[in-house]
Amino acid sequence: MTTFAPERASPHVHPDSAFIRRHPAYFIAFGGGAGLSPVAPGTAGTLAAFPLFWLFNYFLDFVEFLLLIDVLFIVGIWACGVTGKALTDHDHGGMVWDEITAFLLVLLFTPDTLVWQAFAFLLFRLFDIVKPPPIRYYESKWHGGFGVMLDDLLAAFFTLLCLALWKAFVI
Structure with missing residues (x-):
């Protein structure tokens, strides 16, 4: 019988495809491999949400x-928590499940046009990277899987707020 006991990686591990295949949590946290992108893994993870959105x-x-997004969020708490412990980095840049899940939420509430979705993408990446208050505050207070997922959920909220304000007052 195969068990999926997470391993502790050394602090200098650079996760690769072999690493993410060792445990289901690693595979999920790394967005099925999107987080292995050598350049801007968070952006790659956010882009990976598009085909999932179209399918769902x-x-x-x-x-x-x-409801599915709720389930994905809960799964993300587990997967990012397990993977963060294994990597000894609670919010490793390659863990992109948080971006995928949060951006699915953004897309669900965004008008179904390329312009709106592109604007939503840019805003979400801005809030996820810059982490304006209170996002940075909560990121520093909550660690583990919940903290990883929470800061992107807040970035999604700020994105949707900006889109709603834009739609209400500009268009």
Whole structure:
């Protein structure tokens, strides 16, 4: 019987495809490999949300999709927590499940046009990278899988707030 006991990696581990295949949590946390991008893994993870959105949006109604995002968030708490411990880095840059899940939420509430979705993408990446208050505050207070997932959920909230304000007052 194969067990999936997470291993502790050395602090200098550079995760690769062999690493993410060692445990389901690693594979999930690294977004199926999107987080292995040598350049801007968070951006790669956010981009990976697009095909997932198109697939889920085709097969699920709004409420089902929202419930799925809830499940993905909970799975992300577990996967990012396990992977962060294994890497001895609670928020390793290659762990992109948080970006994928949070951006799915953004896309679910964003008008279904390329312009709106591109604007949402840019805003989300800005908030995720810059981490304006209170995002940075909560990121520093919450560690482990929940903290990893929370800061991107807050970035999603700020993105949706900006989009709603833009739609209400500019268009």
